[in-house]
Amino acid sequence: MAKKIACLITDMFEDSEYTEPAKAYVEAGHEVLSIGTEKGKEVKGKQGEATTTIDYSIDEVNPTDYDALFLPGGFSPDILRADDRFVEFTKTFMDEKKPVFAICHGPQLLINAKALNGRTVTGYKSIKVDLENAGANYKDEEVVVCGNQLVTSRTPDDIPAFTRESCKLLS
Numbered sequence: 001m002a003k004k005i006a007c008l009i010t011d012m013f014e015d016s017e018y019t020e021p022a023k024a025y026v027e028a029g030h031e032v033l034s035i036g037t038e039k040g041k042e043v044k045g046k047q048g049e050a051t052t053t054i055d056y057s058i059d060e061v062n063p064t065d066y067d068a069l070f071l072p073g074g075f076s077p078d079i080l081r082a083d084d085r086f087v088e089f090t091k092t093f094m095d096e097k098k099p100v101f102a103i104c105h106g107p108q109l110l111i112n113a114k115a116l117n118g119r120t121v122t123g124y125k126s127i128k129v130d131l132e133n134a135g136a137n138y139k140d141e142e143v144v145v146c147g148n149q150l151v152t153s154r155t156p157d158d159i160p161a162f163t164r165e166s167c168k169l170l171s
Helices: 013-029 076-080 085-093 107-112 125-133 158-170
Strands: 004-008 033-036 043-044 050-051 066-069 100-103 143-146 150-153
Touching: 004 013, 004 076, 004 085, 013 033, 013 066, 013 100, 013 158, 043 158, 066 085, 066 107, 066 158, 076 107, 076 158, 085 100, 085 107, 100 158, 107 125, 143 158
Parallel strands: 004 033, 004 066, 066 100, 100 150
Antiparallel strands: 043 050, 143 150
16 A cells, blocks of 8 residues: 655755655655645755755645655754754654654664664764764664564665665565
C-alpha cells in the first residue's frame, strides 16, 4: 500500500541524501512531499547538484496526514531544528511510533525533539556525542533500525542500506 512520506527540508541539504532515497521511495510506489518554511520556494542542496520545490509550508501540514517522516542530512536539519514548528512535527512522529528515516545530520531534529532517549541510532560522526548526550545508544554502522520505527544512517555511502531498510518498514 502506498505511503505518504513527509520530508522536512530547506537549503543546504545533502544532495544525494535527499534525491536518492526520495527516488527509491517513489519507485516503490510511495509519495514524498517536501515541507519547508515557505510553499513553492526552491531549495538548493549544498553540493549545488539538486534542487527541490517545497510542496507545503510547515504551517499547512499536520503530522497525522502522513505515514512516515524522512530527514535528509546536510545543514538543513541544523537550520530547521532552530524552528520549534519543525521540532514539534518531528516529535509527533516519534511519539506516535510512525516510521522515521534520518540520515547523516538528520537526527539533529530528533535530538531537539528529545525523542532519542533509550534509542539505538547512528549518524554522522560529528554528532555522535550529541546523540549520546540525548540519551541514544550510538552504533557506528551503515544502518541502524530501532524498534521497527526508526532507521538511521551515517553518510552518503550508506544510502543503499538506508533506503533498503526504510523501504522494508514502508512495505
